[in-house]
Amino acid sequence: MKKLDIPTLEIFVAAVEEKSLSKAAERENLVTSAVSKRMTELERHLGKAVLLRHGRGVDPTPAGILLYQRAKSLLRHVKLTEKAINEFTSDGVAKIRLLANPSTVLQFLPIEMKSFLAKSKNISIDLVESHSYDIPRLVADDQADLGIYHADYPASGILSYPYKKDRVGLVVPNGHPLSNATELFLEDALEYDLLGYFPRHSLGQFLDYVGKSISRPPIVKLQVSNFETRCRMIQEGLGLGIVPQNIAKNYLSQMGLVFINLRDTWAERQFYLCVNNDSKDTDAVQKLIKHLI
Structure with missing residues (x-):
């Protein structure tokens, strides 16, 4: 071995952490003899003993401790470099996972993406829908560079910025007993069937979300996640539905529906933009953050 290389350092780190050449071999998908040979070549190259071999396994020597610390730091930088390179497409264009x-x-991203991509020719965006309660965790776990979610407060353990607000309201068919109301509390509509898939998605999470603002759970016989489909079901008289105001207005006239403002405090929602700690300083991610907030 003429110089230090990444695979050898990975094997050395595994040996130190596993305290065993055989366990290091298993971890690195190698045979034990190959690991032993690489460690011998490493010590010959350095001219120093870095592992103390004994009946119970191996321990690093003082020189080995220093090498382990430097190797861990180097391998982390290599990992971050690989991650940064992977954020580009095969054509070398910066890619953001959102x-x-x-x-x-x-509501927001069609216009936002149009204006951003128009001035950012060398950036591509991989946009994936997910649930608000999952997004901060997925971003923190490096499943995405950025995430947008709604919550009462910013999620803990990750950097979040205030993004936008919206309001949800009650959508009812024309001619419904409530259709002449301009605003009401959800409590006032509980005698009627309500289509499921609420803010917070499940009925249990929705009830936790609204707290004591309603006296009893709504009557739910049908769950509908898609907003357009939900409005179609409302049109057919299958129940009332809670829909964001900006989305509902696309269907009101064509489907003969009425939007009623909900006076409940939870009907106004705050959205947050969160960012992955390892991605926050990349140029492409910084540009999108500045554009969105």
Whole structure:
């Protein structure tokens, strides 16, 4: 071995952390003899003993401890470099992984993406829909560079910026007993069937979300996630539905529906933009953050 190389350092780090050449071999998908040979070549190259071999396994020597610390740092930088390179497409264009909840995708992102991509020719965006309660965790786990979610407060353990607000309201068919109301509390509509898939998605999470603002759970016989389909179901008299105002207005006239403002405090939603800690300083991600906020 003429010089240090990444695979050898990975094997050395595994040996130190596993305290065993055989376990290091298993971890690195090698045979033990190959690991032993690489460690011998490493020590010959350095001219120093870096592993103390004994009946129980191996331990690093003082020189080995220093090498382990430097190797860990180097391997982390290599990993971050690989991650940074992977954020480009095969054509060398910067790629941003963006998660957003359905309300954001429909209400805000079409215009935002059009204006951003028009001035950012060398950036591509991989946009994936996800649920608000999953997005901060997925971003923190490096499943995405950026995420947009709605919540009462910023998620813990990740950097979030205030993004936008919206309001949800109650959509009812024309001619419904409530259709002449301009605003009401959800409590006032509980005698009627309500289509499921609420803010927070499941009925249980929705009830936790609204707290004591309603006296009893709504009557739910049908769950509908897609906003357009939900409005079609409302049109057919299958129940009332909670829909974001900016989305509902696309269907009101064509489907003969009425939007009623909800006076409940939870009907106004705050959206947040969160960013992956390892991605936040890349140029492409910084440009999108500045554009969105």
